[in-house]
Amino acid sequence: MNKFKFIKFYACMLLLFAGVSVYAQNNVIDEVVWVVGDEAILKSDVENERLNAQYENRHFDGDPYCVIPEELAIQKLYLHQAEIDSVMVSDQEVIQEVEQRIAWLADQIGSKEKMEEYYNKSYTQIREMLRENVKSQKTVVQMQQKIVGDIKLTPAEVRNYFSKLPQDSIPFIPTQVEVQIITQEPKISEEEIERVKSQLREYADRVNKGETSFSTLARFYSEDPGTARRGGEGGFTGRGELVPEFANVVFNLTDTKKVSKVFETEFGYHIAQLIEKRGDRVNYRHILLRPKVDQKDIDAALARLDSIADDIRKNKFTFDDAATWISQDKDTRNNHGLLANPQSSTSRFEMQQLAGLISQDVAKVVENMQIGEISKPFTMINSKGKQVCAIVKLKNRIDGHKATITEDYQRLKAMVTAKRSEEKLQKWIVEKQKNTYVRINPDWRNCDFKYPGWIKN
Structure with missing residues (x-):
């Protein structure tokens, strides 16, 4: 331990044994609750995380004053290893994420002033707090990826995992659909x-x-x-x-x-x-x-799409060709109008995803369609916020079912990969605990920790 780390560690220990970490004019304003290695976890750190969780609608599986400090302690383990292994994130990545979070918080809370009041910090202090949080979180993710490495699974391993799952543990896959779309933007005067x-x-x-x-x-x-x-x-x-x-x-x-x-x-x-x-x-x-669209121009676009749909039904040309050459939706026309799910990187959508990621209007139209059916023309708001006219074709529907190895191999493979990754990380944490100094304030020990090794006898 170098001289600086020793001084830092010694200061943390004095504060922890004293029970109080910071005083201002004889008033307690903060408190050291854990020490992990040579890093202190303050009561204010826990409170900040609790406030963030409230606005993110996050629910804790247990007492937040037990769950949060343990999560912070685990983060300290990863960050310490990241320092040893020279794992770093770029300032550009951090700044981008901070600006997004600042904007989101101000939008949720109502204004910068209300955000300052909520956190009892200045705007500059909130930004710095978020910068440290984001940098730590991104560093932890990179460190986790390095620990887990590249997990390669064979089809046999996935089948073996699936065959051993109890019936009540086999995941249920909700109804999924594949949808093609053709859009026309009404002419604006x-x-x-x-x-x-x-x-x-x-x-x-x-x-x-x-x-x-x-x-x-x-x-x-x-x-x-x-x-x-x-x-x-x-x-x-x-x-x-x-x-x-x-x-x-x-x-x-x-x-x-x-x-x-x-x-x-x-x-x-x-x-x-x-x-x-x-x-x-x-x-x-x-x-x-945005320029307002006149109803007569909407009607004209709907009539054109109705004619296109009728020609497709009469086999004058295919929906694929019409989507490629006629549709004004540049995000789908190069893929024959097939909508892509950004969450799964596939063309399959659960109905709730279709409504949330694409359009409630599209989901409403598709819900009762038959495979191969082409809808009547309708209006919708596209991803750019513009009112457009559209027709859709239901390319495929996979009814809700319990996962099968033939139909849902990729999803089951992802489950096994996630399980293997979690097992590796859990094993790493348990080993790291054994070789890391940990001291917990007596008032913060009465917890059912996920990893019992924090308190050493």
Whole structure:
């Protein structure tokens, strides 16, 4: 143990045996509850994790004041090993995640001011707390991956695992569907486009003249629900995280007091304002407006799709060909209109996933369709927030069933892989406990720990 670590360890031990770690004008403001190696776990660390869990709707399997410090202790074991093995995460990864979490918290709690009140910390302190948390979490994940390594399973091993599962442990696979889609965007009149552009130019003029703030206008008028509540603020973002048209504008802004010209993306029309640049990342505000679609243009698009569907049913061409050459959904047309499930990297969706990841309108239409059937045309809001018209074809339906090795091999393989990984990590933790100094405040020992080896006789 080097000199610095020894001093740090000795300080932690003095604080733990004293029972109180920090005083301010004779008032206790924090307390050391665990020491793992030469690292202290403070009561405030536990409280911060408990507050985060509340907003993430996380439920603990047991007393949070037992579960959380043990989780933090396990994290300390991984971080110590990561330091030994020189496992590190990049600052860019950490910053990106912190900005996303800050934005999410502010959105959930209501504002930056309410977030400061909730945590009883300044905005800067909250950001630093999240930075440390994110860096630790990402480092732990990398360390776990290194410990687990590349688990390779043969089909025989998966079959053997499945054959030994009790009947009541065989997973039930909900009904899954595979769906193809063709979309058409209703035509928008030039008058409506000009109305939207004119409105955005007016907002920009008002900000540039100092009549009002950009954030105030964004809160009232922006049609981007993800940023409007934050005054249009997007948070620090890399160029690759933005659509090219948007990135080209915000990364070329230089004056924080000026507003960009009106520009178009696949989401609609925008104006933007620079907040700050940090290296290859930029923080910005923007206002999004979408032109309104006239009902006659929606009806025209629905009629065209109805005609296309009728021609497919008459075998004039296939749904695959129509999706490839006619559909305006660029995310699916190169795959014959087949929707992809981003969670499973397959084309199969459970009905709940189809509603949540794609569209409730699509799920509602598909629910009672037969395999091979083509729907009537309907309207929906696409992933870009635009109203579009669509027809869908139910390519396949796999009814809910208990998993079988033939039908659900990949899912069962993933189960076995996860089990093997968990076994490796549990074994590593137990061995690491044996060789790590651990001291727990007596008031925090009365727990049914997942790993009993923390308290050594």
